[in-house]
Amino acid sequence: MTGSYIMKPEKKTVTPPLWILLELTHKCPLECTYCYNQLDFANTKDQMSKEDWFRVMEEARAMGAVQLGISGGEPLLNKDLLDIVKKANDLKFYTNLITSGVGADISIVPKLKAAGLKTVQLGIQSSDEHTTTLITNNKTAFKDKMAFAKACKDNGLQLIVNTCITRQNIHQIGDIIEMAEWLGANYLEIANIQYYGWALENINALLPTREQLDEAKAITNHYRENRKDMKVFFVVPDYFATRPKACMNGWGSTFLTINPDGMALPCNTANTLPLTFPNVKEYSVEAIWNDSEAFNFFRGDSWMKEPCRTCDEKEKDFGGCRCQAYALTKDMREADPVCSKSGFHHVVTSKVEESLTSNQQPLYRNKINSMNIIANRLATSCK
Amino acid sequence: MQREKLLAVNDHFQLQYEEKQNCYVLLYPEGMVQLSFSAGEIMSLCDGTKSCEGIIGELTEKFSNDAIGSDVVEFLEEALSRDWIVYHEA
Numbered sequence: 001m002t003g004s005y006i007m008k009p010e011k012k013t014v015t016p017p018l019w020i021l022l023e024l025t026h027k028c029p030l031e032c033t034y035c036y037n038q039l040d041f042a043n044t045k046d047q048m049s050k051e052d053w054f055r056v057m058e059e060a061r062a063m064g065a066v067q068l069g070i071s072g073g074e075p076l077l078n079k080d081l082l083d084i085v086k087k088a089n090d091l092k093f094y095t096n097l098i099t100s101g102v103g104a105d106i107s108i109v110p111k112l113k114a115a116g117l118k119t120v121q122l123g124i125q126s127s128d129e130h131t132t133t134l135i136t137n138n139k140t141a142f143k144d145k146m147a148f149a150k151a152c153k154d155n156g157l158q159l160i161v162n163t164c165i166t167r168q169n170i171h172q173i174g175d176i177i178e179m180a181e182w183l184g185a186n187y188l189e190i191a192n193i194q195y196y197g198w199a200l201e202n203i204n205a206l207l208p209t210r211e212q213l214d215e216a217k218a219i220t221n222h223y224r225e226n227r228k229d230m231k232v233f234f235v236v237p238d239y240f241a242t243r244p245k246a247c248m249n250g251w252g253s254t255f256l257t258i259n260p261d262g263m264a265l266p267c268n269t270a271n272t273l274p275l276t277f278p279n280v281k282e283y284s285v286e287a288i289w290n291d292s293e294a295f296n297f298f299r300g301d302s303w304m305k306e307p308c309r310t311c312d313e314k315e316k317d318f319g320g321c322r323c324q325a326y327a328l329t330k331d332m333r334e335a336d337p338v339c340s341k342s343g344f345h346h347v348v349t350s351k352v353e354e355s356l357t358s359n360q361q362p363l364y365r366n367k368i369n370s371m372n373i374i375a376n377r378l379a380t381s382c383k
Numbered sequence: 384m385q386r387e388k389l390l391a392v393n394d395h396f397q398l399q400y401e402e403k404q405n406c407y408v409l410l411y412p413e414g415m416v417q418l419s420f421s422a423g424e425i426m427s428l429c430d431g432t433k434s435c436e437g438i439i440g441e442l443t444e445k446f447s448n449d450a451i452g453s454d455v456v457e458f459l460e461e462a463l464s465r466d467w468i469v470y471h472e473a
């Protein structure tokens with residue numbers, strides 16, 4: 001593995017996607033401050049019919065995809081959800097519903113099970129009602145989530161509790177672990193969020209301190225060592241790291257997302273990049289995956305600049321996240337500035353410092369705020 | 384392990400043969416294990432109608448080999464400890 005990387009011939013082996021994520025809608029009854037969705041989501045319209053989703057699933061399955069995530073926004077708001085789950089199950093996908101648990105009558109849970117759903121990933125923000133409302137701007141969310149979790153267990157569905165950790169709830173880690181166990185969760189995933197979309201807009205109000213993180217980690221480890229009934233995953237935040245995360249296991253290597261308007265993306269947030277992404281209404285999944293410019297753009301390493309181009313760690317992290325590089329440096333070929341070798345690493349460290357002293361209030365993820373942001377962008381670009 | 388009890392794949396997992404990968408795979412939330420040929424043969428017999436003894440019997444006959452018993456037991460114990468399979472109450 002030594003020698004000059006610059007001389008290494010470019011290999012762009014394309015392996016089929018394994019993981020397909022359907023974002024059925026960007027509508028959501030909750031308004032979470034840490035949402036990774038694009039700020040201008042109000043511009044995305046739901047344009048995929050049930051038949052369109054069916055075709056996408058068939059094509060992806062034929063290529064060899066096995067995992068299917070059904071997400072949003074809130075997928076429970078899509079009236080075709082049960083048919084989509086049933087179709088996915090008939091095609092022999094392993095089906096994961098990624099939901100807030102809010103947005104449909106609780107009677108949908110046994111129907112989901114009957115349609116063949118395997119796993120529910122339920123987002124839970126807090127162990128108490130008040131904090132849940134503070135984060136989601138929704139007064140009944142906590143009660144709805146508890147009822148949803150119980151219905152999942154009662155109907156024999158595997159339950160994964162997903163908790164996104166920010167400054168708004170990190171002090172509750174211990175209580176959240178207890179609650180997830182009490183709910184009968186099979187797994188708990190405690191994720192330090194990635195700062196994209198609304199989360200990046202709100203970073204000053206959300207980023208925890210290093211001390212808070214260390215404490216949260218210690219509490220999680222204590223649980224893991226003493227009790228073994230529920231598996232707990234802890235995803236560390238990259239803002240406190242010196243190396244970036246590997247972007248989606250490699251751009252266009254494993255993962256394919258379809259937006260509510262049919263746009264195909266190598267990751268959920270890729271459409272923040274200045275690239276043109278193909279639409280499944282115009283092209284087959286196979287053509288998109290194998291031949292489109294966007295999916296090939298960051299395959300291999302010929303796109304890289306220094307320091308990544310000659311870095312001996314580039315096979316490990318692929319230069320990190322393209323969306324983060326673009327959001328923080330305005331150049332999508334830069335190293336992810338989380339990397340301490342990046343010339344822009346100070347952008348990350350100064351964001352961390354700035355957030356410590358800030359008393360900024362978070363902006364809720366909702367349609368009105370999204371439309372205001374779109375209007376402001378237009379106004380600045382016209383000046 | 385209890386060698387007379389019926390065995391089945393854990394309902395939270397999904398076992399299937401994948402043409403594209405040329406093997407049995409076991410799917411779980413956001414992940415996949417590719418099973419070796421023998422592991423796939425054994426797992427695919429965990430269908431709720433056979434016990435460990437039954438599986439050994441069937442495979443001994445299929446491959447005309449009397450020596451596979453201990454390998455089957457070893458794999459099934461591993462699979463039980465990973466929750467891939469469970470005892471099935473008929």
Ligand code: SF4
Nearest residue numbers: 308311313314319339
């Ligand atoms: S320089 Fe680039 S390739 Fe090297 S570790 Fe940093 S981000 Fe990864």
Ligand code: SF4
Nearest residue numbers: 247248267321322323
């Ligand atoms: S560019 Fe970033 S956000 Fe996009 S796939 Fe990679 S890690 Fe994810």
